[in-house]
Amino acid sequence: MKYHEDTQTLHVGTLSPHAYFVPFRAEQRVSDERADSELFELLNGEWDFDYYESVFDLPENFTDRSEDPPKGSIAVPSNWQLKGYDKPQYTNVRYPIPFDPPYVPDENPVGLYRRKYAYHADGLKRHLVFEGVDSCLYLYVNGNFVGYSQVSHCISEFDVTAFLKEGENEIACAVLKYCDGTYLEDQDKWRMSGIFRDVYMLSRAEGGVEDYTVTTKISADEKTAVVSVKVKTEQGCSAVIYAPNGDKIAEGDTDGAGIFSADVKDPQLWNAENPVLYRLEIFCAGEVISENVGIREISIEDGVVKINHTPIKFRGVNRHDSYPDTGFYAPVEKMKKDLELMKSLNVNAVRTSHYPNAPEFYQLCDKMGFYVVDEADIETHGCADVYNTFEWKDYNGIALIAGDKRFEKAIADRHERLVKRDINRPSVVIWSLGNESGYGDNFRKSAKFVRSLDSTRPVHYESRQKLDDGNDRDLDFVSVMYWDTDYVKFYPESEKEAYGRPLMLCEYCHAMGNGPGDLEDYWQEIYANANVCGGFVWEWCDHGIYTGKTDDGREKYFYGGDFGEVVHDGNFCMDGLVYPDRTLHTGAMEMKNVYRPIRASKNDGGFTFENKLAFTHISSENGWECRYVVRRDTKIICEGKISIDIKPMCAQTADIALPEMADGHITVDFDYYKNGENVGFDQIELCNVKREHIPNKNGCTLTENSREYIVSSDNMTVSVSKRSGMISQIEKNGVKLLEKPARLNMFRAPTDNDITAKNDWFKVYLDKAKIKLYSLSAEENCRENKTVKITAELSLGYAVYEPMARVKLTYEFFGGEFSLSAEVDIHEKLKFLPRFGVRFFTAKQLDGIEYAGYGENESYIDKHRSCKFGRYVSDVHSQHEDYIRPQENGSHFGTEYVKIFSSSAQLEVLSDMDFSFNFSPYTQEALTNAKHNWELEEGESNVLCVDYKMSGVGSNSCGPELKEKYRLSEKHFAFTFFIR
Template sequence: MLQIGKYWEDPSVLHVNREAPRASYIPYADADTAREGKRGRSPYYQTLNGTWKFRYYESVSRVEDGFYADGADTAGWDDLLVPSCWQTNGYDQLHYTNVNYPIPCDPPYVPDANPAGLYVRDFLIRDSWSEKVPYLVFEGVNSCLYVWVNGVFVGYSQGSRVPAEFDISRYVRSGSNRIAVMVLKWCDGTYLEDQDLWRFSGIFRDVYLLARDKTHVRDAFVRQRLSDDFGEAELYAEVETNGRLDVTAELRDAEGRTLRTASAAVDGKGVLTIALAKPELWNAERPYLYELFVKAGDEVLRFRVGFRRIEISDGVFRINGVPVKLKGVNRHDSHPELGQTIPIRHMIRDLELMKRHNVNTIRTSHYPNDPRFLDLCDEYGFYVIDEADLECHGIRSYDAVPEGAFHTLAKHPDWKAAFVDRAVRMVERDKNHASIVIWSMGNESGYGTNHMAMAEWTKERDPSRPIHYEGAASIYNGDPNVDCLDMESRMYPSVEWVEQYAADPTNRKPLFLCEYSHAMGNGPGDLRDYWDVIYKHPKLMGGCVWEWCDHGIKTETPEGVPFYAYGGDFGDKPNDGNFCIDGLVYPDRKPHTGLLELKQVIAPVLVEAADLAAGSIRVTNRYDFIDLSHLAIHWTVERDGELAGQGQLWELEAGPRQSQTVTVPWERSVTVPGRYVLTMSVRLNRETRWAAPGHEIAFAQFELPAAAGSDAGRKIVRETFDVTANEDGGVLTIEGFDFRHRFDLSLGTFVGLSKHGVPMLAAPARFNVWRAPTDNDMYAKKKWLEEGFDRAFMKVYRCEWTKRDRSAVDIAVDFSLGGYIRSPIVRGKAVWSVDGSGEVALRVHVQVKNNLDYLPRFGLQLTMPRGSDEVEYFGYGPHESYVDKRQSVRRGLFRTTVDDMFEPYVKPQENGSRYGTEWAVVSNAQGMGLAFASPGGTFSFNASHYAPEDLTAAGHDHELVKRKETIVHLDYKMSGVGSGSCGPQLMEPYRLNEKEFEFGLTIRPVFREDE
C-alpha cells in the first residue's frame, strides 16, 4: 500500500511545497538569446519532455509503495511520450461528457477506484548548474500530481491547467538523478474542472528544469500608465527578488533598438520606472510590441510589452480610448490525435485561420491556455478573455439535492481557497500579456462569495483589466451582489433580448455575449441578426461564437475506415454524444461553411452602393485603429454569370471608422441584354504574417442597372410538336417528337421522364417535407417526429388528366402528405402540364395543418439515374446556403459536381442546399439530364448521393452508403438552420410557417451539348 498523504480528497490542501505563482518566463544568459524566444537556447533551461517509463493502474489503491525509490526497477514498464494524455495512448477510458460529472457528485470525495499513472525518468544535470538552484516546472498536469526526486518526496499540486513549480535543490545530486511522478485521474479539484470536453489525464503540457541564480528575480509585473492623450507612457517593472540584487531594466523597440534603461538595488520588492514619449500603441489590428529585458546576476528575463489602455466608460468597452467590438470565438485546447496536448504549430494554425476569417477575440474556454499560446496572441494581435480553470457545472439539483445546489461550492467557505487559488495562479502567470484584455472568473459554476473573493483579489492585483463572469447573471438566482463584475454577460440570448438590453438606459454595464450563435453542425444561422444589433448599439461589446473546433477524436472502425469519434463511441458513460462536435472548423481545421459566414458578417470593411448608375461605391472602414491602405479591391462584372469586365482599385485610404467613395471604371453603356452583377472583392495588397497577398477580407455584390434581363441569358426558342397521351393500366404515357414521359395515376406523380430514349428518373417523383435534422434542429426535431414528418407519404384523392390541345396535356392531382397516427401534415392540389417540347410544368397549391409551428421544407424530390453527377446552376454559391445562412455566398453561375455539393459533417445531417437558386441542371458527363427553374421566383436546390433518410439514420459520416443515383430536391422553401441546439429557437422570419402557399416549377429534359 502506498504511504502518502491523501491530499486528493481534502479541499484545504491545494499543494505541498509548491512555489508561489509567478509570471511566465524563461531565464536566458543574454538579451540577444532571450530575444529569439527559443527555450532550448537558454543554458538555464533543460527539457524533461521525451520518453518516460510509465505504468497505469486502474486504482491508486493498487500502487505499491516504493516505485519512486532511487533505483527502483522499471524495466518492465511501458514507454510513454511526455507531454501527452493517457487516453490518446491506449490507457484508461476515452470519455466525453458535458454537464454531468463522470463520478458520483459527492464533493470533495472521488471514487476509491481512482486511476493512477506512474511516471519515472532518469536525467542528468549539467556541470554548469553546480552553483545554481534547480527548479522543476510542470506547465499542465491533469488532475493532481505527487513528485519524488531520488526517492524523496518533493511535493504535491492540483489545478490542471496552470503551472506547478518546485524547488528541488535539496533533492538533486551531481550525475544521474531520478524523478518519479504519480498522477491521479480524479481529486477534489475534479469538481472544479467540469468543462464541456473530453476528460483527459496525465502530464499533458511541457515539463522542464530551470537553473536559477541563488539570488534571482522571482517575479516581475510590468505595469504601465498612459497619459490621457496617449502621448506619454510610463512603465513600472515591479520586481520581486529572493534577496538583495542589482536589477537593470532595458526597454527596446520592435526593431531591437534600446530606448531607455533603469536600474535599482532590490531587496525583496522594488520598482524600476521607464518613461517613454509618443509610444506606439498595441491593438489587435497593429500589435506593436516593445521588449523589456530585466537583467540581474547571470540572468536576463524578457517580457513583451504592448502599451494599451483598457477601460469601460459610459457603459462602453474601449481600448486606447476607442470603442471596440469583440469579434470572437470560444476556443478549447483540442487536437484530434493528441487530445489536450497542443503542439505550437497547431496553435499557430488556429490563430492564422482566425485572422484569415476576421476573428479578433478569443475566450480561453474554460481555462488558461498554454503560455506560448498567449505569446502568439500578443504577436498576431488578438484580444483575449483569459478564463480561470473553474467550472462546476455538474453541481445540479439531482435526486435529493436541494434546489439552488448549483451555487453550493461557490458559497461554501471550505472551497473559497480553491476558488481564489485558480484566479491567483492564472493572473500571476499571465499578467504581462498585452493580448489579455479581460479576466474571467471561470464558467458555469454558480455564483457566490467565493467568486466575489476571486474578483476582489484580481481587482486589487490588477485594476487595469475588467472582470467577467457570466454565471452571476440574474437568471441563475445566485447572489444578487454583482458589483465586483464590470460587465453583464449572457449565453445564447435571443436577438430581441440583446436589443432590449441595449435600449434600456438603466442597464449601466456593457453587454458581452460570452457564448452565442451555437455553431454545431450545419450552422449557425443567426450571425447577421446578432451583428446588425451589435453594430447598432455602443453598449454591446460583441461576443464569442460557441465554438472554434469540433472535438472529434481521430479513430477508425475495425475494418480500418477512419472517422472522427464523439461521446459514446468508446462505451463511455455518461456521455453527451456529438455535443462536442460543435465548432466552426472540423477537427482537422478545415473550415465549416459557418466560419465562412462569420468571416463575412464580422468583416472589417463594409462595401455599399452609393450610385450604381455612376459606378459609385461607398467603402466603410470598420477597423478601429488602422486605415485601408493595406487593401485593394478586385472588381468583376458578370453578365448572366459570365465575365464581362474586371479591374483593380488600389486607392483605398479611409481612416479607422471612416468611409470613402470609389468609382468602378466599367463601361456602362452596354446594350447587350442580360443581368449584370458587380462583385467587389476586398483583398490584401501585401504579405502579412497570417496570409498572402490576394487573400479576401470581404466582398459585396450589386445588380447593375443595365439592359433588361434575359432569364439569366437563357432565352432559348424551343420548337414544340404535337403530343400523344395514352392511358394503360393506370399509367399515362405522354410522347412527343423526342421525349416519352410516364405518369402513374394511382401514385399521382411522374415515374418516368426521358429524352431520345435516355431515362432521367430512377424512381417516382414525390413531394417531401422532411429534412435530415441538423444539430441545431435538436428541439424542433421532437415535434417533427411526433407529427410524422419523417414518415409522411402521399395520399391521392383525385387524379384526372386532359389533353388541353394538340401539344399540351394537363394532369390534376388532389393529395395529402401524412404519417401514421397523426392527421395529414399538408393537403394540396397539383397541376402538372406537359408541352410539346417535353417540358413539365408544375403548379401546386398547399394548405398546412394549423397546429404546426413550421415545416422543415416543402418541395419536390426526384431520383435521377446513376451517372447524374454534373451540376450547373445560377444562384448562390459556391457552397451551401440557407435563408438565414447566406452572407458568405455570392450570386453567379456555378459548375460543380454532386460530390462537391456535399458537406461532410461529422454527424450527417441536412447539408449542401443552395438558397435562392434561379435555375439548375443536373446531368451526366455527356450533358444529358434535367433542367429546373421556378418561373417568376427562386427555389432551394440540392443534389446529393444521399437521401434524407440516409442522413437521418447515420450517426457518423463513415456510416453513410453512397447511392449510385442522385437525389434532387427542388424546394419552395427550406426553413433556416438557426443555432437552437444551445440557443434560442429559430427566428420567425426564417421559418416555413405559412399555412397556405403556391409553388411553381418547370422540369425540362435536356441534352446540354445540343443547346
C-alpha cells in the first residue's frame, strides 16, 4: 500500500478510461434502465465494514476473513462519516491536511469494505466497476492484490476475471481518506470518505466493445446531418440508428477503421428546449450497446456562443452531488428531482461544480434538456493560503500546483477521464478543466490534450491567476467569478485579455442566505451584450447535513464547525437557491422570474412581448398562454388573455383595453403559462398618482404625569415617554397593543450578504444604539378640533464615537389616529445603514397581517422580481423565512399600508410615500445571536418594523459590494407614518 503517496502511479490494474456504457445481451430487448441488462449486476447494499484511524492500524492479514472477521457493516454507496465513523468536515478553501505533497498524514483513516461474491464461469469476463470512491482504493480479491486507483469522482474499472474462483469469492477494498490526489480535490464542500457511488459487476464478452465515440455534423442549412460512431474493438461491429419516433433510418457495418456513418435527412436537432434524441445500437461479440444520440453542434463565432448556429444564453446554476441524508451519494430519483426543480425555475444549464457528477446525471440532462459545463475533478484552492502562509502577498499563489511537474500527469489523467467518460453525452457542450487552481503549464498542456481527445467542444477554465509569464490563449472563454455588472456591461473593453472570446460568468449572484439581490441587474447586461453567453448562479443547494429533530419537531441541519472541526468555514456551505430538503429559497423564486422565457414592456402603442428562448416558437398552438389582470389600488378592474405568437428571439406587440388613468395606483400583470404551468410574469406600473392621506380630526385631549404624555380620543390612548420621546403604549378599547415601548431602529440581523458591511455596523455599535433626549415638548389645540403635537429632539449612539444619528420626532394626534414624522441627520462617516425606521413590540394576540406592497414572498429594493405589488393577508409566522443560519428576512418593499390584527384589535400604519416593513415573532437580536434556526426562540411580543428604507441584500457574501443605488446612504431625510 504505497501508491497513495506517489504522484506518478495513479492507477494500477485498472482498465483504460472509456465512454460510459452498460452492454446488454444481443438477444435482449434493450432499455434505458441499465438494471434491465442481464450483463449488469449491482453490488450495492450492506457490505462488511471496519474502520481504522490509520493505515498503520490495518491488521497484517486484513483480507483474510478467518484471521480478521468483520466487526460491522455499512451501506454501499454512502459516506462513512454519515454512518457513525469519523466526522464530516466542511472547509471551503483551506486544505484539511498539511501542505506537504505528495505526502499525507500518517493518521490517515481507512475504511475496510468486504463482501462475498458468487461466481460461476460462463465464458464471460468480469469487470468490477466503482463509479466513485473518496479518496482512493486498494482492491483485493480472494486475498490477492488486484489494483489501485484514485480520482474520487471518476470511474475505476478492474478486470477481476483471473482472480475469481468458482463459487464464493471475497472482495476486499481498503479506502483511504487521504492520498496525493487530495491536493487536487480541495473543492468547496464537505470532506467525507468512502464508496459513495454505485458498485457493479459487468459480464463482458471477449473481444467486445472497448470504447466508442459518437459525433454529429450538421449542414449549414440544417437540412442534413451526419451521425458517426467510431468503435474500438478487436472485431467488426454493426450499428443501427433509429429516429425519435422509433423508425429505423440507417444500419450497416463498421469499416476497417471501426467507423460507421449515416446521413440523416431533415434532422431533428437536440437543444435544451427540445431535447430530441435518436437511438444508436452497436452490435458486437454477442452484446448490444444502446446509446441516445443528440444531433447538435456548439460553436463560437465572433465571440458569440452558438448551439446549432443559433446564439445562446446559459441561464445556469452550479450543482454539487450533495444531499442532507445521503451525502455524496446521488440516487437517480434525487438527481431527477433536482433537474425537475431546475426546469420549473427556467434553468437551462448546469455547471458540474467542481467534478464530474454521477454518470446517470448526464443521461437525465440529455433527456430533460440541459446544457452541461462538465468539470474535471480538480481544485487546488488551498494553495492560496499556503502561498500566503504568514503574510498576504497576492492571490496568484493559487497556481502553486498548476506549474508543479509532479502533478502534470495527474492533471492530464483527470482531464482524460472526464472527456472519455462523458464524450458521447449531447448535453455536455463545454469541457471545464477544473476550478480555482490557478493557471500554469500543467493546464496549458492539458488544454491541448483535451482538444486532441475531442475537437467538437470548446474548453473552459476560470482560474487565470499565474505564477509564470504565460498566457491563457488556449482557453475558449474569458470566465470570471463575481465581477460586477459594469464589467459585464462593458465587456470586452473591460477585459484587456479578451482576445475576441465570449465571457462566461461561471459563478455569479452568490445565493447564500437572504439573496441574491442583483440577479436582474446582471441579466439586463447579459441580454444587452452578445459577447456574454450567460451565467451560473452559485449555487444550487444548501449543503446542510441532517442530524434529526429537536424535541419540538424542528429539523436540525449542521454546517461547518457543528461536528467539532478545528479547521472549518462555518455556514459558508449554506449558500444555495434551495434548502437541503430542496424547499425553495425566495432567491430561487427570484431567479425563476429573472430567467423567465417572456419579457414584457410598455410602449407607445401598447405592450411588447419578447421571446427569450432560442429555439421555441411561443404560441397558443404550442401550449403557451398569456393572461393579464389590471388593478387599481390592488382591486381588479379588468382581466383577459392575449393571443401570443412569437418566433424564437423575436418580439410581438399587443394592446389591451385600459381604464382611464387619472388617479390611483394602476398595474397590469402578465402571467405566462406553458401547458398550464406558470413560468413567470411581468408586472408593469401604468399609473401611480401621489398619495395624500388626510387624517380624521375627531379631537383629543392631553394629560401628563411624571413619566409620560398621554393623548386620548375615540377609545384610543397613546402614551409618549418623557425619558425617550418614544411611544410607550397604544391602547384601544382597553386593549394594550404594545408589550414594550417602540424604538427607533437602524440595525438588522446581518444577512450572509452583509458579510463586510456588518463589520462597520458592529464597530459603531449600531445594534446597541441608545437614545439621548435633548428636548421634549407638547402643544395642545395646535389645529382645529383639539389636535395635539409632541416634539422630541434626540440622538442615537452608544459608546466611543459621536452619535450616529440626530433626529427630530414630531407626533401629531388627530383623534382616532396620529402621525409620526422624523427629520433625520446621519453621521457623515457612516457608509450606509441597513435600515432606518421604528420597531413596535406588539401584543402576541396581534398575529394577523394585511398589507399592500410587494409580496407574497419577502421583497427588498433589489430582490422583488418574484413578487407583485398587491394586497396580501397572512399571519406573523408565515412572514418568517426560515434560513438555517437566522438573519434578516421577511421584509416587504414598496408598501403603502400594513395592518396587524386580532379578532378584537388592530394597528395600521400607512404613509404617503412607499416604505418597507417586516412582521416577525423573533427579534432582530434573537436572529443575530442564533447560529441555527432550530435554536430560535420567540420573544414575548411580535415585532413590527416599519422602515423609511431598507437597504438591499446584494450578493456580497462572495460577490461585489451592494450597489450604491440600493443603499440607504442618505445623510439627510424625512418621512411621515400615519398610525391608527
